[in-house]
Amino acid sequence: MNPANDPPNVVDLQQRQFGAATGNDRLGDLLKLVRGISLKRINGLVGTLFENVDDALFDLAERAGSNAVQTEYFDGMREVRKKRQLVERLFQEQATKAFGEFAEGKLRPARPEIVPQPANAGLSLVDDQELEESLAVTSMVAKAENRLTRALFQLNQRLSVIIGGGKVEDANNPIAPAALGHAFRLAVREFEVNVQVKLIVYKLFDRYVMAGLEPIYEEVNIELIRAGVLPQIRHTLPAGTRAPLPPGTPMPTAAAEMDAAAATYYAPAAASELQAEIYSTLRSLLASRRGGTDYAPSGAGVGLPGLSPTDLLSALTILQNQSMAARAQADSATDAAQAVQQLKRELLDQVHKLSDDAKERRVSSADEDTIDLVGMLFEYILRDRNLPAQVQALLGRLQIPYLKVAILDKHLFAQKAHPARRLLDSLAEAGKSWSEESDRDHRLYDRIKASVETVLGDFDDDVGVFERELASFDDFVDQHHKRADLAEQRAAEATRGREKLQEARRISAREILKRIEDRDLPPVVHSVLSRPWANYLVLILLRQGEESDEWKNALRFADEFVWSAQPKTTESEHTRLRALLPQLEKALRHGLATVAYHDSDVRQLMQELSQFYRRVLDGQKVETLSAKEVIAGNLAATPDATAAPAGAEGATPAPASQSPVEEIVLSSGSVEPETPAETLADDDECVRAVRELKVGSWIEFVGPDEQRERAKLSWISPISSKYLFVNRRGLKVCDKTVAALATELRRGSAVVLEEVPLFDRALDAIVARLRSAHETAPAAAAGPG
Structure with missing residues (x-):
């Protein structure tokens, strides 16, 4: 590429790593370095794979249970030998092409592919051979990504730098397991062998190629470090993903952000492998439940062809159009549940109306499984505790479109990333938060309803309808979240402020009580300490904290103020008191001003204290009160025990005509009663x-x-x-x-x-339901004897 055509704004990270002189020629050299190292090593591993195919197939042929199976393995050996060079070349071409597309920013995430089936090939959840291959590749990729998390994360980050800051993930990294598995699958399509032989080849690819990727990634990472690409990247990853940060929490460091991103990148890999296992189990349970029989009307003709996909799709489209108005009136989950139960019979009746000979034709076992599986999915939705009844009823109207999707696109139940599946999950996730109280303007409810009606009205045979509606709905949710996040942050900040204030009150009350609870003091001293000075302590805690000099000085004043109010019997005590009084007055005036004590009240207080100290110095007896008497008086006199001190955040200064706010309740230091609750053990x-x-x-x-x-x-x-x-x-x-x-x-x-997405929870529940039925069926058939 010509450096003269480069855009002037180079990514900052790239500038830091390579200096101002770095250009696209340099980037091209680095990508060529990565491609040269990786493809050379990977092609060597593929060669090792094919050198072991003969031995693996020969061993299986020797252990074959029949001549026919043995012949298939021998035929597979011959086919692999004949086309090995072609497949290796195609794999190399695909891998090299992936690098070219990656360099141009055109490499799309690798997804399992299923070859489109002819319309007359019969209806099934997914063509068996294609599904087996798809699951084999998905499983090996997921295992490899889990095993190689650390090395892959580092490689992704470094590749991101050398292409100028673009996002690089496992799905679009040209030498990640997903891209290599995709390239190999495209290449082995040249082998004209049965699915068992292909699965053996895939297992060998997993054993020799996927298992050998770690040293290659390490070598590439080392070479990029030598070239100066992110040499300081951290090598350890957190055990799990990071929880959302509460409002006001300091942002994590860049290294912590990178580690958290790694945890997010690799979470889908394990889910992908689990999904393959769940779907495989589901298919087996459906087959065992069916018992090998086809669903057909009584008296169905023998030897007639089964109902075609066209028959079923035509019938479903008619039902979808006819029922839109009626289903729009379904205002409860009960109505929708009845529609779920009736759909199978309505579908067959509609098929029979379309064609006379359809009355004698049967629904294939795989087609019946598709119908039943979608029915069980929507039965689960209508019982889902996560969803309010109103949202259940809305989503329940989508059964016909989703049955059509299952017929048209074989990935619905096999892939988590399918747009129809993601749309259903998004609608359910948004609906989970819905309530009448929080949606008085019905914006969310109406938006979910609009999505449902868009699918019902627009979906015929273009699955892209779901992707477009998903993008539109997600945009609505994102806009709502931005507004909600601001309100949520304000709520958290307000609660945090109240709790800080309450904690400051408790601490201040505790410190005052420690100094007066065992002493009999004059009312004026009690009044100063338990009211304005307690307010002053609260403000210092909120502003400077317990380690501040101002806090320590305020407590020292309280100690000296209490000492000054005690009877003085010696001349040295009188001398110390005379020296202390100006300091006490200065500190007290500062504290009273800080809490906005009114000038007239300050003058009156100073007069009372002056008279009190004159009596103390003259040796006169003064009236005193115990702490209990003062506490009882405070409880009776305090009008609002939860009010904030003047000057505290969120507080309103007291008007000049009123007395200072009396917020400290010295009996307990608590300002908010707890909600009554049962006494539960910590291990409950x-x-x-x-x-x-x-x-x-x-x-x-x-x-x-x-x-x-x-x-x-x-x-x-x-x-x-x-x-x-x-x-x-x-x-x-x-x-x-x-x-x-x-x-x-x-x-x-x-x-x-x-928190698990709706579709995943539904599949888990369906598997459990079918397992339970499978386990109880033999016992029921055996009878009580």
Whole structure:
């Protein structure tokens, strides 16, 4: 590439690493270095793979249970020998092409591919051979990505630098397991062998190529370090992903951000492997439940062809159009549930109306599985505790479009990234936060409804409808989150401020009590310490903290003020008191001014203190009160025990005509009663459940009148350990102590909502349901005897 055409704004990170003289020629050299090292080593590993294919297939042929199977393995050996060079060349071309597209920024994330099937090839969840290959590649890629997390993360970051700061992930790294698995799969399509032989070849690719990638990544990383690319990148990764930071928390360091990004990058790999296992299990359970029989109307003709995809899709389209108006009236989950149960019969009836001979034709076993699987998915949705009933009813209307998707696109249940699946998950995730109280203007409800109606009205056979609607809905959610985040931050900051104020009051009250509780003091001294001086201590704590000199000086004043009020019996005590009084007056005036004590009140107080000290110095007896008597008087006189001291953040200064605010309650130092809660042990399961909650978790609270409010855990106080909950708009709903929330969980008036995406939870539930039916069927068939 011509450096003269380079844009003038070079990425800062690149400037720091390579200096101002670095240009695209330099970048091209580095990519060529990576390509040369990696492809040379990877091609060597592929050669080793093919050198071992003969031995592997020969061993299997010797152990074959029949001549036919043995012949297939021998035929596979001959086919691999014949086309080995072609496949190796195609693999090299694909790998080299990936580097070219990567350099141009055109490399797309590698996804498992399934060859489109002819329309008359019959209907199935996914063509068996294509599905087996897709799952084999997905599984080996997921395992490799998990194993190579550290090296891959470092490699991704360095590749990002040398292409000018573009985002590089496992999915678009040209030498990551996903890209190599994709390239190899495209190449081995040249082998005309059965699926078992291909699976053996894939296993050998996993054993010899995927297993040998780590030294290659290490070598590439070392060479890039020598070239000056991110030499200081950290080598350790956190064990898990990072929880959202509460508002006001300092931002982490760049190194911490990089490690957190690594944890996020590699989380999908394990999920991908698990997804493959779940789907494989699901297919097996469906097949065992079916028992090898096809679903057909009674009297169906023998030897007639099965119902074609065109028959089923045509019938579904008619049902979709006919039912839009009727289903739009379904205002409850019960109505939608009835529609789920009726759809299978309605579908067959509609097919029969379209064609006379269709009455004698049967639905294939795989097609019936598709219909039943989508039906079970929507039955789960309509029972999902995570979703409010109103949202359940909306999503339940999507059964027909999703059945059409399952017929048209075989990836729906096999791939987490399928747009229709992601749209359903996004709608459910947004719906999880919905409640009447938080959505009075019905913006969220109407937006979910609009998405449902868009799919119902626009989807015929273009799966792209789901991708476009997903982008539109996600944009709506993002805009809402920006507004909600601001409100949520304000709620957390307000709660944090109140708790700091309450904690400062407790500490101040404790310090004052330590100095007066065992002494009989004059009322004027009690009044100064328990009211304006306690306010002053609160303000110092909020502004400077307990380690400040001002705090220590304020406590020293309290100690000396208490000493000054004690009877003086010796001349030395009188001398010390006379010397101390000007200092006490100066400190007291400063403290009173800080808490906005009114001038007239200051003058009156100083007159009272002057008279008091004159009597002390003259040896006269003065009236005193015990701490208990003062506390009782404070409790009776304090109008608002929760008011903030004048000058505190969020406080309103007292008008000149009023007395200073009396906020310190010396009987306990507490200003806010706790919510009554059961006494639960620390190892109680509900207490453990509360302590395990993470910021971002959603809870449904049920009021005495069965009013339901959904709230998100927004912040956990480091002072009181209280949990702050906000609604979907970021507005505060409540705050709870651990004990109070655990008590509500035990009573059922609070329910923790699941964080796993809807589609994943539904598949898990369907697998469990089919497993249970599979395990109980033999026992039921055996009978009581």
